[in-house]
Structure formats: C-alpha cells, structure tokens
Amino acid sequence: MSTNAESPASTTREWQLAARPVGWPKNDDFRFVERELPDLQPGEVRVRNTYISVDPYMRGRMNDVKSYIPPFQLDEAMTGGAVGEVVASRSDDLAVGDTVLHFDGWRTLAQGPAKNYRKVSKVPGLPESVFLHVLGMTGLTAYVGLLDIAEFKEGDTVFVSGAAGAVGSVVGQIARLKGAKRVIGSAGSQEKVDLLTGKYGFDAAFNYKDGDVREQLAQAAPEGIDVYFDNVGGDHLEAALKAFNNDGRAALCGMISVYNATEPQPAPRNLFETIKKGLTLRGFTVGGYYHRFDAFAAEVGEWLSKGDFVYDETVVDGIEQTRDAFLDMLRGANVGKMLVRVG
Template sequence: MTVVRTSRQIQLAARPLGEPVESDFRMVTTEVPEPGPGQVLVRNLVMSVDPYMRGRMNDVPSYAPPWQLDQPADGGAVGEVIASEAPELPVGSLVLHGLGWREYALVPARQAERVEPVAGLPSSSYLGVLGMPGLTAYAGLFEVAAFQAGESVFVSGAAGAVGSLAGQFARLRGASRVVGSAGSPAKLRFLTEELGFDAAFDYHDGPVRDLLRQAAPEGIDVYFDNVGGEHLEAAIDSLKVHGRVALCGAISLYNSTDRPVAPANLALTIGKRLTLRGFLVTDHGQLRSEFRKAVTGWLTSGDLVVRETVVDGLDQAVPAFIGMLQGANTGKMVVRLAPDPG
C-alpha cells in the first residue's frame, strides 16, 4: 500500500510579544509518507483553536510544552483514517488526536482515540461539547468546585466553549441562579435567551464588581473562572462564606506584557474561608465515561444547547486563533478542513 501525499501545515515562525499576529505563523507544504507499523494516516476533518495554545507560543515552562520555532503547531483534531498499519484503527475510522494545524497527519495509533459518529452532531463535537472543553466544564464545576443543587454560580467568559457549557451544566443540575459575563450584547442575549442563564452582563459596561453585585445581589456560592484579573477580584467580593472557585483560565492576562497584579482583596478569602483551586482537565480523565453519558443524555433530550463558530480552510486557522483570543467566537471555535464523511 502506497499512500504518499503532500500536506499543508502551519508552523510557528516567531514568538509573539503581546498579542499574536499572523506573521508569527507560516504555511508550509510537506510530503506525508505512508504509515509504518502501529501508525495511521489521518485526513483531518476539523481542528481546534483554544485559549491555552497562546501559552504554547511562549518558550517558558508550563503544563503544555511550548510549540517549537519552524515546527508545526499542534492541538486537537478529528479526522478519518485513510491508511492504516494498526489493526485497531482500520481505514474509515474516525479518530480524535493531537496533530491538528495540518491537513494530513501521520499519527501513532496509541495517540489516537477512535470515536463514533453521533447522530445529528458534527465530528467537531469531539473537540467541544463531547471533548476537552466539555470535560473541563464538567470536572471544574462538579469535582473541583463541588457544586451542589441549590447553589448560585457565576461563570466568566460564559459565551465561550467552556463557559457556555459550565453555566448550562449548573442549570441542569439545579442551580438556584446562574450568572455569566461576556463581551457583547449579542452574547448576552445568547446566554439568557438560548442557554437559560438567569442573568448576564457585559464586562465593558462598568466595574465588574458592581455589575456582578447587580446580577447576583445575594452573592454566589461558586465561581467558574475563565478570565482572571478583575473578574476574579469581583468574584471574591461576591462569594459567600465557604464559596469555591474553579480556576480554569485567565484569558485576560494571556497577551499582557505587564507584570500581573493579584486581586487586591485576597484577604477576604481568609474570613470567608474560600477555596480557590486551579485544575487541568488531564487530571480528571476518570470522569470521561460519566461525563459523556450525562452530556449525551442532555443532548438527546434537547436540554443542552451547543453553539460552534466554524471557519473553513487551513488558511483561516491563524485568523480564527487570533479572533478567538479577542472574543470573536460564540461557543467553540473550530476550523473545518474537509467535509464530514457521509
């Protein structure tokens, strides 16, 4: 069997100072060899762009290794196996793997997860609601923040891939009040009219502390933090005694060139006996089966609303990534590289 193709891929060309720009990346065409033993050749159908990838552009120690200059970027992707030297992943299999940012990927079978198509859902669902963002929302809310029915929840970045799910999970499990922050009137309507949030505010409209007090006058029990900075400070102010914070992300700081400043009201965490806990989704893989069962049920019943922002073509991956960091997406941002197989 000979399957040799050329594949376009996106490489990191420069490390950014502040906000990334398109010239930090380059498009390169390479030859893709046929798979060897234990490998599969995958035609990528869709790839993910995620906030955590901004940190991978920096050459600093972190939980995810930095992208290397003049080497292809990588990240989540779903594709179809078109050639296989791994019996467990025959030709035609749909797989989730970590070699996105390219059209074709030569993937070790041990680093690919075979996934089954879900009726009515695109393959990109395994990059969103059924994938890493969904499990992040589920683990952060239920295991890290230990949410219980009857509690009030505040989610920042609530119209994004993780936030839009965390708020809905809280509502579906009996939250007394779900409040979200977002960056535009259209996103606020999305939160309240489509996702069922009880209240939402635009963080551009004033001090976040004041906006949160107005949206949750009786305080909050749980804060799901995707933003950090001023949002975290506001949440500490509004949290009730024994409140909990799931520290998922800090997108407000990712492009900053200034030294970050801690919330000025950290002393409140002592008297309120608050718990602030950072987490990585990779530490909660034991929840995957429970998570997918619960989420599939909510999707089947129509109780869970999913929105994706889809752009087409590998040449649009960099603009999509930069746009996502600037808040251009509602729900999960994905890049479609090829149609789903019929």
C-alpha cells in the same frame, strides 16, 4: 496487520510557529508550509483532518516557558485538538474510514502511531465536530471544573466568566441542569448576553464592557455567589471574591485577560476575602481527569439526546484561515467553540 492500502495523498499543509510572540501575536509569528509525509510504518495511521480546534491555552504554548504542557517548538508543526478520518492504516486497531480524535491539529494530514488516535462513534444527528467541544475535552473541562474542582452543590448560585465561550457555555448549562439556584454569566457583547439568558438558560448575564464588573455582578447576584468558574481572571476574579458568600469555591480554569500581557499584572486587591470568608480557590487542568470522561460523556450525551443541552460553533472554512481564527478567538469573536473546517 491491516491490509488497507495507503492513500496516495501524502502532502500535508501545516502551520508552524515562526517566532515567539511578544504581547499579541502578529501574522508573521506564524508560517504556513507544505511538506511530504514519510511512508507509513507498521502500527501507524494517516488521518485526513476534518475539523481542528483553536483554544486560548495555545497562546501560552507560544512562550518558551515550563508549564503543564510543553511549548510549541519553532519551525515545527503546531498541535492541538482535531477530529478526522483514517485514510491509510498499517495498524490492526484502526481501519480506513474510522473517525478519530487526536492532538495533531493545525494541518491537513496527520500521521503517527495508532495509539495516538482514539476512535469515536458518530452520534446520530450531530456533526463530528462535537467531539472537539461539548463531547470532548472542552466539555470535560467544564464538567470536572464545576463538579470536582468547585464541588458544586444543588442550590448553589454560580457565576461564570467568559460564559459565552466554549467552556463557559457548557458550565452554565450543567449548573442549571444540576439544580443551581441561580446561574450568572459575563460576556463581551449584548448579543452574547442575550444568548446566555435566552438559548443557554442563564438566569442573568451582563456585558463586562458596560461598566465596573464588581458593580454589575453585585446587581446580578444580590444574595452573593457560592461558586465561581473563572475563564478570565483579573477584574472578574476580584469581583467574584467580593461577591462570594462564606465557604465559596472557585475553579480557576483560565485567565485570558492576561495571556497577551507584556508586564506582570496586579493580583486581585482583595485577596483577604479568601481568609475572611473561608474561600477555596483551586486551579486545574483537564489532563488529570481523563478518568472522568466516561461519566461525563454518558451524562452530557443523554442531555443532548433529550434536547436539554444546546451548543454553538463558530466555524471558519479552510486550513489557510487557522491563524486568523486563532487570533479572532483571542479577541472574543467566537460564540461557543471556535473551529476550523479543514476542507
């Protein structure tokens, strides 16, 4: 058993869900509290979080409905991806000073069985925050969605919605590095469009707020698309169905356009395209693909080390700002991954 002395710090500051939102979440749907952690038990560790992740899927967890991941419980600490440093340990597997990746975000201090915390080795020249996006679940989501779900092939034309976000920006770069014929992205501002075609190497991009998505996609992909990576749903999915070539494949990763809807949204009006063109639309969540993590990390890690792969972070300072960072992310205020530096 580890002989590391327990850190005197035992007061965690955390965000709880105070009420289940209806439509867009309001400030008073959240509560910020302090509480004392219990003494460490054998096999447990205490972790001081350095970065925490806020992600679109968390909005769904605020609803009390059955899904692929349990909903947040009222009046309990919210959870999500986080990276931090072990500050106390009663485990032989993790020592004080280890950097760990885990799921106890939305708080300053996390505590639990060591098996819930995965040790990671820092990458020279990169901040540890990369384990929450390009070298973490965000990157893995992009990797398996494009390669396993959409079955990308060299020479494909790829369309990515929400392309300036954490997942979308990774998808586009993987497609380019894997030999896509053309990579097209949508985003919500001219600044993000310029980022896609400049820094991220997309061949074309458009601002979906500038006009009809179907028309803009048709102009960007005059020869049609073969793969669609969907982060938005709604009019973007409808546009992709229209633009698909025969035997096109879609990876349905997220549909942020409907997350805050209070009424059922209309389905794409052109689903007959799936029959006419022999399309495959396949939804997925990354939880069933952890076996692909080593292959993903090796390939993307090599691209990063060579300078072939780039990323952006939108970092908000202070655990007190987590709620606002989450709401801003839902509104599209982030470029790349939205993170909170705990401080």
